[in-house]
Amino acid sequence: MRAERFRVATRNGGMNNRGNVVLGVTGSIAAHRAVDLCSLLVKSGCQVRVVLTADAQRFVTPVPFRTLSRNPVVTDLYDAAEGWQPTHIQWADEADLLLVAPATAHTLARLAHGLADDALTCVALALPPDKPVLVAPAMNGKMWFHPATQANVDLLRRRGVEFLGPDSGLLACGYEGIGRLWPIEQIAARVLERLGTGPAGAGSCGLPAG
Ligand SMILES: Cc1cc2nc3c(=O)[nH]c(=O)nc-3n(C[C@H](O)[C@H](O)[C@H](O)COP(=O)(O)O)c2cc1C
Numbered sequence: 001m002r003a004e005r006f007r008v009a010t011r012n013g014g015m016n017n018r019g020n021v022v023l024g025v026t027g028s029i030a031a032h033r034a035v036d037l038c039s040l041l042v043k044s045g046c047q048v049r050v051v052l053t054a055d056a057q058r059f060v061t062p063v064p065f066r067t068l069s070r071n072p073v074v075t076d077l078y079d080a081a082e083g084w085q086p087t088h089i090q091w092a093d094e095a096d097l098l099l100v101a102p103a104t105a106h107t108l109a110r111l112a113h114g115l116a117d118d119a120l121t122c123v124a125l126a127l128p129p130d131k132p133v134l135v136a137p138a139m140n141g142k143m144w145f146h147p148a149t150q151a152n153v154d155l156l157r158r159r160g161v162e163f164l165g166p167d168s169g170l171l172a173c174g175y176e177g178i179g180r181l182w183p184i185e186q187i188a189a190r191v192l193e194r195l196g197t198g199p200a201g202a203g204s205c206g207l208p209a210g
Pocket of ligand 1: 025027029030056140
């Protein structure tokens with residue numbers, strides 16, 4: 001019943017619903033990569049609903065996410081995407097998994113401390129406790145290794161949140177080291193595994209080729 005409220009992708013393959021994913025995108029320089037991540041998840045048969053934080057919208061717009069996910073995009077807690085119910089409650093109720101990618105240091109702190117000051121953090125708090133929460137951090141290495149961030153990561157891990165990355169390499173801020181967003185193909189593959197639907201289906205990692 002809950003899956004029915006997600007729009008079913010019927011064109012370009014009409015794949016079965018492998019799970020309802022809420023994709024939270026935060027204000028990282030890596031936010032543009034969430035567009036391709038959204039597309040990968042949709043091509044893999046997931047129903048994807050995207051929530052952008054206010055700062056994410058400094059880096060990306062809702063348009064590609066709306067088009068690729070074939071669903072409304074929430075950019076504000078007071079958006080009424082569908083129906084009468086507060087959107088963050090409806091989307092949380094209907095989600096099979098919450099993925100935050102990229103996740104900033106700021107949003108990790110908000111998630112760790114239970115803040116509920118925007119649509120993404122409200123979805124996270126309203127999510128049924130048995131639903132997986134995956135986060136893929138992306139930030140400068142000093143931000144990642146700061147004791148405040150590490151304490152937030154510990155707290156979230158102890159609460160069952162799964163961290164994907166961060167990866168190492170050349171960072172957009174000019175530094176080299178840890179802090180890069182995990183490869184989006186690996187993020188998508190892990191999402192499918194956690195949904196219990198990968199790696200069956202298409203190419204390696206359960207992802208569609210191309
Ligand atoms: C150009 C630029 C790039 C940034 N990239 C990152 C980043 O990759 N990771 C991060 O944690 N913060 C980054 N920030 C800082 C965040 O945008 C800032 O902490 C913001 O409050 C995050 O808000 P949100 O988590 O609600 O989206 C960046 C800021 C700027 C101006």
